[in-house]
Amino acid sequence: MSKIEKENTKISYLLPKLLEKWYWFVISAIVFVSLSYLYLKYQTPIYKTTAKVLINNGKSGGASELQELGGLINNSRNIDDEMVILKTYYLMEKVVKELKANITYFKEGRLKPVELYEPPFIFNILEGPEKIVSGLFKIGFKGNKISFEHGDKERQIKFYEPFMIEGIGKVQIERRPDQPILDESYMVSVSSIEAKANSFVNSLAVALTNSKVNILDLSFNAALPRKSVDVLNKLVEKYAEVNINDKNRIADSTVAFIEERLAYVGSELGSVEGDIQRFKQGRKIADISAQSRMLIENSGDYVKELSKVETQLSILSSLEKELQEESKNKRIFPSSSLLDDPSFGSLIDKYNVVVLERERQLLTSTESNPYIINLDQQIAGLRRDMMTSLQGTLKALNVSKSQLNKRGQQIESGIIGVPETERNFLDLSRQQQIKQELYIFLMQKREETGISKTANVSNSKVIEFPRTGGTPISPNNNTILLMGFVIGLALPFSFIYIKDVLNTRINGKEDVTNKTSAPIIGEIGNSDSSDIVVVSRGSRSPIAEQFRALRTNLSFILKGDEKVILITSSMSGEGKSFVALNLANTLAISGKKVLAMELDLRKPNLSNKLDLNRNMGFTNYIIDENIALESIIQPSGSDENMFIISSGPLPPNPAEIILNEKVAGLMEKLRGMFDYIIIDAPPVGLVTDAQLLSKYSDATLYLVRQGYTYKNQIAITEEIYQNKRMKSLCLVINDIDLKSGAYGYGYGYGYGYGYGYYDGSTAKRGIFAKMADKLRKL
Template sequence: MNDLEKYMMDASKNKRVFPTSILPQDMVFSDLMNQYNALLLERDRQLLSLTDESPVIKNIDNQILETRLGILSNIRSTKNSYIITRDKLRSQLQNAEGKISGVPQIEKNYLKLARNRDIKQELYIFLMQKAEETAISKTSNISVAKIIDPPKANNNPISPKKNIVYFIGLLMGLLIPAAVIIIVDLLKTTISSKEDITKLTNVPIVGEIGHNVETDNMVVANQSRSAISEQFRALRTNLSFYLKNDNEKIILLTSSMSGEGKSFTAINLGNILALAGKKVLLMELDLRKPGLSAKLGVKNQIGFSNYTIDSTVKVENIIKPLTVNKNLYIISSGPLPPNPAETLLSEHTPGLIEKLKQQFDYIIMDAPPIGIITDAQLLAPYANLTLYVVRQKITNKQQLSIVDELYKDEKIKNLAIVVNDINTKLYGYGYGYGNYGQQIKQSWVLKIKNIFK
């Protein structure tokens, strides 16, 4: 209460707002403080347009002064009641201490000794009882049996036969792991290693992208020195073996189903090509479930579908630059049409592709999954290279028959596989500098680990 009184005395100088939560149980005090704080806030508000000499400000100051005096009166009254209560409690405490000191000291010592005696007596009786019980139990355990003729036995045990046990153990040790390996291999329905891909299809693997532990889709732009960025650089190098002529510019990305990383691969492949000084265009041609523009933060109000429907829309109206790289551009899908396949077959599409080939060094088409719908096959004639994205632990082994059939029947030219989201421990590769000499030594160890996993 003294601190509150001092606080209010200081408040007369600087007019600070008082924290009303200090005495929430005193409703009168809380009301006064609310009035006081309201007047202070009103005074500050009026000072925005008035001066200290204004009659309105002086009137508010008088009200603040009267309210502060009322608060000080309330604080002092409360403090006096607390002092009276404190003095009364001190008097009661002295009374109780006087009564306690009146108890005879000899009586207290006697009661203490009596308690100790009772405790020790009970403990002594308990220990004597346990001692008698132990003596009785020892006496009752004496055996009355006698050995008349000691037993005779051979040195070698009759059963079990060691050789048979060893043979059965060796046989089970070979059969059980073999059965487990076969069962695990039969139960694995998704792609888990490079051998799974090479066994099921003859399509070449052009690139392998590691697992991205971050939620960032633009790994190349934000983490240019990471292992994934180096893998995209390796993919860029491998593309030069497929796109040999200057006129070969269009790369089509597709997969078996949604969620295998087509958009992620398209964004970072486009970025790595743009870093090499190439002018790159990303085309969001998934007209059923577009996601490329959303991942890049680009508005999808106008795009490819607008160009094919509205003849007034020009090519430059649908090309949008990206801030991630000055050489990177995008054509979004635009509003979703009711007939996506027919929109891709529009008579305006070939002309658009030719115009874009004159403006850009590379054009990356993000197409729908080819394992579900045929939109990607409609775009394949425009592509000079088709990258089929396969994701470890997601892509089903049976789905590789799709890409193998397209490759054998030559329905899509220049078809190659990009393996995405690989776990290097399970996949059988190690990345980084300085471990190339150890890969040959560790290859057999990794194969054995993969078999048991």
């Protein structure tokens, strides 16, 4: 049998049992659907609010030249970084504080408290500790009187009256002017900022649904849609605010550096200009000669290039000092726009991003956090790279300066003929021009940096404002009710299935056919009658029809002059005597002369059931040579064609009695006297008597009893059948409970089929029993 066929057989086997207990499924389904409905009534629906935010990592419009002056403006952060930043505790803490979301209001409902977003009053914390202890308070209003309950303590307060709560701080209750206060009770739940921020972070989802565009999908789940909308709006607002603040901090750092350099260069420029003034006054020079002016003009390009180099060297020297000062480690570095080196500028931008990230993480982490340690290592590495790059640039600039100085010497050699006074004046003018160029450059950068700060904008833009769907995402009513219905059906099914699996006894035809290939020749139902013989002439009961069916089936087993039928089973109590007597009586009422032999010499039962004397029987005939065969054959009393040979006195050695050579002669004589011989043998699973008697039989009926015979005992039947140790072995399933439906449909022979059998019991049955009968007929 294939696996699919076995599964189908198993289902068809379980189906009658499931239909028999149909009312279990109905009751269980009603109970669990009702429980699901109550669960939904007590659950708070959760709504999902969504928004879309565009993250712009590039340069924007006409401000692109100015944005090159800002540290963060010039830096294009990864979209994944922005997703992490939006879900940080640092941002959500600002949202909670701004919205005072750690204070939740409830109104008592019929089934559960109902959360309110804008109650008719405000619970305001005036002064609180650094860490607020969570608490739940009950506030009742009656006119202008306010009762405040905290635990087992109650006090009477007034509007706007400050009072202290342990763990919360100084609080007061304010009246909301736009809403009337009804005489009702409310509850206020106060939690810590940390707990509420963590809860909001868990309710927030940030996703990049399309990798081709920098659009982030934000979603927030909460019971109140307006609350979710406000949280998302405030989150995006704080994100933009932090983003702009980071840019402004770098701009401020750049301006401070430029101011410091301007003060120093301005001092040097003033000193040179003073020297020129004193030089002119000391020598009474009103104007330089045409030759001097020509030399100054010719040396203009040289002076301009030299001043540019001197400017870069001055700035790089200052930056080198900044890098070497340990006190300024892990602080924002001045903008990269002061230098012409793009590689060094890129290092500065990366360094500032890491420093800002470290400062954000330190708000919620300690110095020993592995992530902070990793950031520190990145900062140290970037400072080393910056120092290496700076030293290389300084070296290159010193080489350029040396070359310019050589060029200056060549120019100076051309003006040897110029008088010494004019030559000295030329030197002072050249120094003045260099200092002036540096001062003008720094002034220009200060103005540009100041303008760029005013042009700083956030890199985010809301392209789809928060909105809430009309259907709650949790709990899903249809899903919960369906789960309740499924569990209601699965529970009784599981109980019936497990009960069947754990059952070690035969409970149906499939239990037999799955374990043996021996044919089933008959199925006998449970007898409600107290009579041992339930088959009589004119009987139309279901069990009588089943014995008639067994008689018919035997006619196909027995061929020619075969007439001896041996009845055995696995153990005592399976109904051998009952089946033997009723089968014999069924054959007798058909006009056949039938003999029932009580050959269970260990525990005889036929004589007792028929109230016959067992003083003279099979044992006497075998042992005593003088006893005639006719003397041990008795009328059964149930039918004129049915006779019985009792066991006689119980012998001490039943097996040896059966092995006696007179047994063969006895059976040969009986074959000539009767049309059918029914042998009631001992159980084959306990003793060998039945197998010894099987050589005299033409067919063997092996009984199994529903709810009594163990499943593993069927292996005995299979072994006997396969080894052909008994002739024409067939199975008879006894004591089938047809009314319960546990055995299955279609196995009963009768139930009034065509015979008009009716005992009036149906009229007394309840409505559920009648409905069960109708279901069985489907």
